Amino acid sequence: xxxxxxxxxxxxxxxxxxxxxxxxxxxxxxxxxxxxxxxxxxxxxxxxxxxxxxxxxxxxxxxxxxxxxxxxxxxxxxxxxxxxxxxxxxxxxxxxxxxxxxxxxxxxxxxxxxxxxxxxxxxxxxxxxxxxxxxxxxxxxxxxxxxxxxxxxxxxxxxxxxxxxxxxxxxxxxxxxxxxxxxxxxxxxxxxxxxxxxxxxxxxxxxxxxxxxxxxxxxxxxxxxxxxxxxxxxxx
Numbered sequence: 001x002x003x004x005x006x007x008x009x010x011x012x013x014x015x016x017x018x019x020x021x022x023x024x025x026x027x028x029x030x031x032x033x034x035x036x037x038x039x040x041x042x043x044x045x046x047x048x049x050x051x052x053x054x055x056x057x058x059x060x061x062x063x064x065x066x067x068x069x070x071x072x073x074x075x076x077x078x079x080x081x082x083x084x085x086x087x088x089x090x091x092x093x094x095x096x097x098x099x100x101x102x103x104x105x106x107x108x109x110x111x112x113x114x115x116x117x118x119x120x121x122x123x124x125x126x127x128x129x130x131x132x133x134x135x136x137x138x139x140x141x142x143x144x145x146x147x148x149x150x151x152x153x154x155x156x157x158x159x160x161x162x163x164x165x166x167x168x169x170x171x172x173x174x175x176x177x178x179x180x181x182x183x184x185x186x187x188x189x190x191x192x193x194x195x196x197x198x199x200x201x202x203x204x205x206x207x208x209x210x211x212x213x214x215x216x217x218x219x220x221x222x223x224x225x226x227x228x229x230x231x232x233x234x235x236x
Contacts, residue, residue, distance in 0.1 A: 036061045036130050036184035038076040038115060042143035043179045050077075050144035051159035055091050055099060055131035055171055056181040058152035063090075065126040068189035071213070073105060074117040075132065076182040078143030084110045085138035088185070089131030090124055094168050099155075101163045102128060107135065119213045120185075130183055136160050145179040152180035201225050 037060065073088040090103035103122045110116050134144065136159055145154055155171035163169065198204055198212060204221035214233040215221040223231045 040146040042078045047142045049156045052161040053157040055155045067125040070122045072186045076115045077141040083139035085135035146182045148180040151178040
């Protein structure tokens with residue numbers, strides 16, 4: 001085969017690849033979304049709800065149709081944050097004011113004031129909503145909700161609640177619907193529920209491996225990178 005014919009074949013192949021990529025739906029490679037919201041103005045008048053089980057029925061805090069997997073949660077709280085123990089919740093409507101606990105995240109102790117993010121690997125279904133469990137025995141924060149306009153609806157339960165998987169809770173909304181939880185979640189709809197695997201050791205060091213739940217420690221993560229993925233993750 002002549003060099004000219006070879007060049008023509010390469011050009012045709014590149015053209016076919018270009019057409020194939022053009023045929024993909026826009027955003028198909030980025031099938032991720034954020035549920036909920038963090039930041040904004042704190043609502044000190046609702047500090048009394050900052051204990052026990054909380055959930056938010058604002059539509060932006062609900063899992064969209066089709067579901068997916070939540071791979072991380074973010075929480076932002078105001079003064080008094082240090083020492084608070086919290087874990088994320090996912091709840092499913094059981095009719096009326098009743099909600100079933102379908103997922104409970106690991107309990108973490110927050111330090112300082114500001115945004116806290118932690119990894120998760122939780123399959124979720126459309127319509128399920130985000131929640132929080134603020135452990136009653138910890139130093140609960142003064143502010144856990146944000147101003148919402150148009151108003152969201154934060155639901156709360158007995159401040160001494162200790163939720164368990166499969167438990168049905170009767171949640172009662174506070175007097176005003178002008179607040180939302182200062183919480184968000186990253187939803188992956190690609191079916192994996194995990195962030196992309198690391199491509200450099202830098203992604204594993206300085207605690208970076210903690211954001212990759214498929215690895216049990218830093219060495220597990222760096223070994224994966226060093227072997228080009230031949231040494232698979234050991235799991236968390």
